[in-house]
Amino acid sequence: MQKVGFFRSIHVKFVLIYIMLILVAMQIIGLYFARELEQTLKDNFTTSVRDRMNLVEFSVREEMIKDRSTTDDPPLEQSLWNVLSGFNSEDINEIRVIDAKYRILATSELGNQSLVGQRSMEDSVRRSISSETVYENINYDPTKRERVMVLVTPIKNNNLEVVGTLYVTANIEKVFKQINEINQILAGGVAVSLTITIIIGIFIARTFTRPISDMRRQAQAMAQGNFSRKVHVYGNDEMGQLAIAFNHLTNQLQESQSTTESEQRKLASVLENMTDGVISTDRKGRVSLINDSALMMLRMTRDLVLNRPIASILGLEQEYTFEDLIQVKDSIALDFSTEKVPYILRATFSVTQRETGFVNGLIVVLHDNTEQEKIDMERREFVSNVSHELRTPLTTMRSYLDALAEGAWKNEEIAPSFLRVTQTETERMIRLVNDLLKLSRMDSKEYELNTEWVEFNHFFNSIIERFEFSKSQNVHFKRLLPSEDLFVEIDTDKMTQVIDNIISNALKYSPDGGDVRFGVTTSGTFIKVMISDDGMGIPQANVNRIFDRFYRADRARSRAMGGTGLGLAIAKEMIIAHGGEIWAESEEGKGTTIFFTLPFEQQEEGEWD
Numbered sequence: 001m002q003k004v005g006f007f008r009s010i011h012v013k014f015v016l017i018y019i020m021l022i023l024v025a026m027q028i029i030g031l032y033f034a035r036e037l038e039q040t041l042k043d044n045f046t047t048s049v050r051d052r053m054n055l056v057e058f059s060v061r062e063e064m065i066k067d068r069s070t071t072d073d074p075p076l077e078q079s080l081w082n083v084l085s086g087f088n089s090e091d092i093n094e095i096r097v098i099d100a101k102y103r104i105l106a107t108s109e110l111g112n113q114s115l116v117g118q119r120s121m122e123d124s125v126r127r128s129i130s131s132e133t134v135y136e137n138i139n140y141d142p143t144k145r146e147r148v149m150v151l152v153t154p155i156k157n158n159n160l161e162v163v164g165t166l167y168v169t170a171n172i173e174k175v176f177k178q179i180n181e182i183n184q185i186l187a188g189g190v191a192v193s194l195t196i197t198i199i200i201g202i203f204i205a206r207t208f209t210r211p212i213s214d215m216r217r218q219a220q221a222m223a224q225g226n227f228s229r230k231v232h233v234y235g236n237d238e239m240g241q242l243a244i245a246f247n248h249l250t251n252q253l254q255e256s257q258s259t260t261e262s263e264q265r266k267l268a269s270v271l272e273n274m275t276d277g278v279i280s281t282d283r284k285g286r287v288s289l290i291n292d293s294a295l296m297m298l299r300m301t302r303d304l305v306l307n308r309p310i311a312s313i314l315g316l317e318q319e320y321t322f323e324d325l326i327q328v329k330d331s332i333a334l335d336f337s338t339e340k341v342p343y344i345l346r347a348t349f350s351v352t353q354r355e356t357g358f359v360n361g362l363i364v365v366l367h368d369n370t371e372q373e374k375i376d377m378e379r380r381e382f383v384s385n386v387s388h389e390l391r392t393p394l395t396t397m398r399s400y401l402d403a404l405a406e407g408a409w410k411n412e413e414i415a416p417s418f419l420r421v422t423q424t425e426t427e428r429m430i431r432l433v434n435d436l437l438k439l440s441r442m443d444s445k446e447y448e449l450n451t452e453w454v455e456f457n458h459f460f461n462s463i464i465e466r467f468e469f470s471k472s473q474n475v476h477f478k479r480l481l482p483s484e485d486l487f488v489e490i491d492t493d494k495m496t497q498v499i500d501n502i503i504s505n506a507l508k509y510s511p512d513g514g515d516v517r518f519g520v521t522t523s524g525t526f527i528k529v530m531i532s533d534d535g536m537g538i539p540q541a542n543v544n545r546i547f548d549r550f551y552r553a554d555r556a557r558s559r560a561m562g563g564t565g566l567g568l569a570i571a572k573e574m575i576i577a578h579g580g581e582i583w584a585e586s587e588e589g590k591g592t593t594i595f596f597t598l599p600f601e602q603q604e605e606g607e608w609d
């Protein structure tokens, strides 16, 4: 989070505002105080000067209006000098007496005695005499570098005529000095009180900003998922209540966060443990979530898939846009089959929508439908095989029966052979139907094995002998049977059928003068039976298909031999029912070997004696 700049922080702002306010208040008070003080001090000074001047004026007036022709008094100038020299005051610099014709009659200043008798050039004196009023002013004396107060008072005789004037200069600088000193004290006071208020201000501001920065830190911590912090509650004021509300908010957030998290965990674990693939997209159709099953089904990695358009992930970009997929009501089959391996997924779509109808995204559930499709395909193939297998003998029979019906029955040479054909075809059909019934019973697990303990070498040999006696071809049988007894628990009828079929196959495909070898070995808890011939063999690619229903490597030849293609399929089911396995190894043109295993128990010596 961004750090608050020093001058932007509330703390500093608060203190600054506080200082400003105090400063303005003090300034106003100080200004008012200083002005009042100056005025009062000046007034006091003027009053004291005037009071003293009144006394002087009185004496001067007495002298000036005195009738000097009759008395032996000294001349006016002398008398006035006497009056002025008798007056002594610290503040008063000089007193001059000037007559109505502006002539200086006397001065109290010893150094200025030369001015006596001269005309006063002072402007204030003229004004006072002409206007007959007191004139008062403060002038700056540049020579002494101090302020001087000038007080000019007209002197009137008994007829109220101006006979002269009293010109007084007084040293007012002391008053200004005093004002300065007081101002300095005031400024000092302001400085001290400002310092104190700054300190107090900082502390007061802290009481506001501490909870705020506390909350800020907590909000930052919360953003990083840490809900353990709590804001300290300093008091029960608005800040305190805000802090309490903030802590409450933290708790609520923590709770809702933990419920959301646990819901998410639940959802994630549900998604991850689903065998079906789930993909969800955002409203633009880009993949936002995909579970491992879906990744496995699509054979992709998460990085490759996330944020990519769903249609291209499913390989549907040619036929569907995202808008089309939203409209899909049914599921879509995705065929990823290769030539050899069938692989079909079924995608079901559901749209996540708000109440307003606004599409939030799409959820796609993928289901591996390969097995189902395979079963369906096999079923279809099976039905078509069965119908084909039945139709061929039936059409053959019909044509022969037609021929017989059309008169061939009368022909003694043809009729019996025609009837034989219909007979063999009927037998073939019966065999086929019987085989199918056997398979169907095994598929529905209805049948039970009637097992008994037999010695396998003996059992096997008796079947081989039966073939050896009845065979019509020139084929040599070679036995590779062990001398020891091997006891197995088998259903002898069913095992006979299995071995019969394998041997009859070997004979069917053996060339004249070829060998058929029979072998039995043990390995662990199994016996392994081997029947091998020198026949035409089976193409490598089809070796394992010979156990499929109706599979015949060479259809025409097999049919000619009367085979249905179900023999090995039945054998396989039976061997599996006995807990064994069956497989074939073959090389085209060289021969075929069929192996099968059966579980057996090694018997203690002498147990069967």
Ligand code: ATP
Pocket (backbone or CB within 6 Å): 501, 505, 506, 509, 533, 535, 536, 537, 538, 546, 551, 552, 553, 554, 558, 562, 563, 564, 565, 566, 567, 568, 569, 592
């Ligand atoms: P059925 O056994 O029902 O009379 P069939 O022999 O044709 O008919 P299977 O025994 O299931 O059917 O054999 C399936 C196919 O496997 C045969 O048609 C044949 O093409 C091939 N096959 C089986 N055994 C051999 C073998 N020993 N040599 C060569 N091909 C074989």
Ligand code: MG
Pocket (backbone or CB within 6 Å): 501, 502, 504, 505, 563, 567, 568
């Ligand atoms: Mg067969």
